[in-house]
Amino acid sequence: MPLSKRQHFFLAELDIPVWELRETSLSTDAKIDDESTEYTPPALDIDLSPAIWLLMASTEMNDSEARLFDAMLKALKLSRRAVAVIDFQTFEALAGRDTDNKILLVMGETSLMPAALSLTQPTLIQQNDSRWIATYSLQDMLQQPALKATVWQALKLLPVAN
Structure with a gap:
C-alpha cells in the first residue's frame, strides 16, 4: 500500500x-x-432500505434453503427485493444504526436479539424504534419440518401477513 x-x-x-x-x-x-x-467503515453492498430485515447466521443458502425461503416470501406476497437479508456478523457491525421503523426477523439463535424473544413462542417485541420477531432458521426447518408451523405463526406477526 x-x-x-x-x-x-x-x-x-x-x-x-x-x-x-x-x-x-x-x-x-x-x-x-x-x-x-x-x-x-467500508460501505456495505446490502440495500438497507426495506422495512423488513431478515437476520440469519449466513446469507449463503443451498438449493433447499433457497426454495424454502422463496416459498415463505411467496406466502407473504413479498419479493426478495422487499427484504434485506443480513448475516449476524454484518448486523453486529451496523451497531444498531438504520434500524428505526424496521421489522427485524431473526432466524436462528443469536445473542444479538433481545432477551425477551423466544424461538418457540413467536412474539413481536418493540425495542427502541424497531420491532423484533425471532424464529427458527431455515436449516432447523429443513431438518425438523414440524417447526414450520411455529415459523408460520411468527411470520403471521409481520404486518404484511395481515
Whole structure:
C-alpha cells in the first residue's frame, strides 16, 4: 500500500524502516483520512432500505434453503427485493444504526436479539424504534419440518401477513 509523505515522516521519526515501496496497492473500501484519525467503515453492498430485515447466521443458502425461503416470501406476497437479508456478523457491525421503523426477523439463535424473544413462542417485541420477531432458521426447518408451523405463526406477526 503506498504511503503518504506524512506516513513516511512519522515512520522515520519512530525509526521504523520502510522496507520497500510496493508496486501494487492492496484494495480496501475503508478510508482513513491522512489529516485525522477518524475511521470510515467500508460501505456495505446490502440495500438497507426495506422495512423488513431478515437476520440469519449466513446469507449463503443451498438449493433447499433457497426454495424454502422463496416459498415463505411467496406466502407473504413479498419479493426478495422487499427484504434485506443480513448475516449476524454484518448486523453486529451496523451497531444498531438504520434500524428505526424496521421489522427485524431473526432466524436462528443469536445473542444479538433481545432477551425477551423466544424461538418457540413467536412474539413481536418493540425495542427502541424497531420491532423484533425471532424464529427458527431455515436449516432447523429443513431438518425438523414440524417447526414450520411455529415459523408460520411468527411470520403471521409481520404486518404484511395481515
